[in-house]
Amino acid sequence: MSREIDLQLPLARADLAGLQLGDRVFLTGEIVSSAGLPTYERLVRELSEGIAPPVALQGGCIFHLGSALEARDGGWHLHYINPTTSTRFDALMPALIEGFDLLLTGGKGGLSPESARALARTGGVYLS
Numbered sequence: 838m839s840r841e842i843d844l845q846l847p848l849a850r851a852d853l854a855g856l857q858l859g860d861r862v863f864l865t866g867e868i869v870s871s872a873g874l875p876t877y878e879r880l881v882r883e884l885s886e887g888i889a890p891p892v893a894l895q896g897g898c899i900f901h902l903g904s905a906l907e908a909r910d911g912g913w914h915l916h917y918i919n920p921t922t923s924t925r926f927d928a929l930m931p932a933l934i935e936g937f938d939l940l941l942t943g944g945k946g947g948l949s950p951e952s953a954r955a956l957a958r959t960g961g962v963y964l965s
Contacts, residue, residue: 901944
């Protein structure tokens with residue numbers, strides 16, 4: 838039987854220590870998401886050039902999510918978000934995980950062994 842775990846972002850590594858396979862994790866706080874390879878490519882390139890990202894990522898989380906947005910009343914209205922396939926980002930994730938010391942990442946379909954090893958080195962976890 839799965840447990841329900843509530844986590845408040847930003848996280849400390851200790852917050853993840855008790856997680857077990859099959860836990861249902863609920864997050865409260867800010868996450869960064871993108872479904873676009875150009876975003877991840879830019880982050881890796883700028884990381885190697887020492888350029889700070891446009892949002893705080895150090896020790897944070899990146900989720901692979903798609904969304905449907907509508908321009909409305911001078912802003913954006915979010916219709917939905919849903920996970921997108923994480924393996925699309927496999928070539929870039931080890932550099933992002935270790936470069937930003939990410940504690941959480943997630944999407945659907947899992948990650949490559951290289952990405953899993955990077956998460957193990959940072960003490961991070963993958964949520965699906």
